Amino acid sequence: MYNAITDVSGIKVGHYTDKEGITGCTVVLCEQGAVAGVDVSGPAPGTRETELLRPGHSVDKVHAILLSGGSAFGLDAAGGVMNYLEERGVGHETSAGKVPIVPGAIIYDINIGSHKARPGVNEAYQACLAASGAEVPEGCVGAGTGATVGKFLGMERATKGGLGTASKQLAKGVVVAALVVVNAFGDVVEPKTGRIIAGTRHPREKCFISTSQLFQGDQFKRALLFSGCNTTIGVVVTNSRLDKEEVNRLAKMAQVGIARTIDPCYSSYDGDVLFALSLGERELHFDAVGSAAAEVVATAITRAILQAETIGGVPAARDLAW
Numbered sequence: 031m032y033n034a035i036t037d038v039s040g041i042k043v044g045h046y047t048d049k050e051g052i053t054g055c056t057v058v059l060c061e062q063g064a065v066a067g068v069d070v071s072g073p074a075p076g077t078r079e080t081e082l083l084r085p086g087h088s089v090d091k092v093h094a095i096l097l098s099g100g101s102a103f104g105l106d107a108a109g110g111v112m113n114y115l116e117e118r119g120v121g122h123e124t125s126a127g128k129v130p131i132v133p134g135a136i137i138y139d140i141n142i143g144s145h146k147a148r149p150g151v152n153e154a155y156q157a158c159l160a161a162s163g164a165e166v167p168e169g170c171v172g173a174g175t176g177a178t179v180g181k182f183l184g185m186e187r188a189t190k191g192g193l194g195t196a197s198k199q200l201a202k203g204v205v206v207a208a209l210v211v212v213n214a215f216g217d218v219v220e221p222k223t224g225r226i227i228a229g230t231r232h233p234r235e236k237c238f239i240s241t242s243q244l245f246q247g248d249q250f251k252r253a254l255l256f257s258g259c260n261t262t263i264g265v266v267v268t269n270s271r272l273d274k275e276e277v278n279r280l281a282k283m284a285q286v287g288i289a290r291t292i293d294p295c296y297s298s299y300d301g302d303v304l305f306a307l308s309l310g311e312r313e314l315h316f317d318a319v320g321s322a323a324a325e326v327v328a329t330a331i332t333r334a335i336l337q338a339e340t341i342g343g344v345p346a347a348r349d350l351a352w
Contacts, residue, residue, distance in 0.1 A: 051147020287327025
C-alpha cells in the first residue's frame with residue numbers, strides 16, 4: 031500500500047509538470063475500463079465528457095480521467111490521453127474502431143506563472159508515458175503545480191495549494207482511494223479542529239484570516255475580482271463493484287470530504303468536481319465505501335497542502351514562520 035490512488039489495482043497515475051510556467055496536468059489511467067460517475071457541486075466548473083457519466087446514458091465505462099491546469103484551454107490536453115490510448119487499442123467499441131472515453135476537469139492557474147503556459151496534447155501524452163501503478167508524487171506536481179488557496183484578498187495574500195492522494199483498506203479486501211487537486215477560493219482547515227492550515231494570509235499579522243468571516247464582512251467587491259478562478263477537482267476510486275447509479279452516488283458522498291476540509295466550499299467562485307470510478311469485483315455495503323470515500327478525499331486535501339512548496343511568490347504553508 032502506497033497510501034495513494036494506485037493502491038487500487040488497475041489504476042496508473044502520471045504527471046506532466048511545468049515549474050517555469052507553473053502549470054501541469056495529471057492523468058488517471060484505467061485502461062481496462064471503469065464504471066464512472068461524477069458530482070459537480072461547484073457552480074463554476076470547467077469539464078469535459080461529464081454528461082455521459084450520468085445514469086441512463088449509454089456509455090458505462092471510461093478509460094482515463096484528465097485533471098489539468100490552464101483553465102478552459104487545458105481541456106484540450108484530453109486529446110493527448112486519447113492518442114495514447116488509441117495507439118494501444120484501448121477504447122469504447124464502435125463500428126469504426128475503438129474510441130477512448132476520457133472525461134476531464136480543469137483548474138484556473140493562469141494567474142500564477144505564465145498565463146500562456148497551458149497543458150495541451152503533447153503534455154498530456156507525456157503524462158501518460160510517465161504513468162505507473164506505484165507511488166504517486168504529491169504537492170506542486172501535475173495539475174497541482176499552479177494550485178493556490180485563500181484568494182479573497184488577492185493572489186498577494188494567497189497560500190500555495192497542490193495535489194494530494196490517500197487510500198484506505200476496508201473489510202473483504204475493498205480499497206477506497208482518492209487523488210485531489212486543491213485550488214480553492216476558501217481556506218483549508220483541519221477536519222477535526224477547524225483550524226486553518228492554509229488560506230488567506232492576514233495583511234498585517236502573521237496568521238490566516240477566515241474567508242468565511244471576510245464574506246460576512248460585506249467585502250464582495252474584492253472577491254469578485256477572483257470569481258471563476260478557483261476549483262477543487264479530483265478522482266475517487268474503489269475496487270468495490272458498483273453500477274452507474276451507485277458510482278454517481280459515491281461521487282456525491284465523496285464531496286463530504288471537501289466540506290470537511292475547505293471553508294467555505296462550493297462558493298460562487300469555485301467549480302468543485304469529483305469523479306468516481308469502480309474497478310474490480312469486491313463486495314461491500316455501499317455506505318461503507320461512501321463514508322470511506324469522504325475520509326480519503328479529506329486526507330488527500332490535507333496532504334496536498336502539507337506537501338506543497340513555495341512557487342511563483344506564493345508561499346506554502348510549511349514555509350510560513352508562524
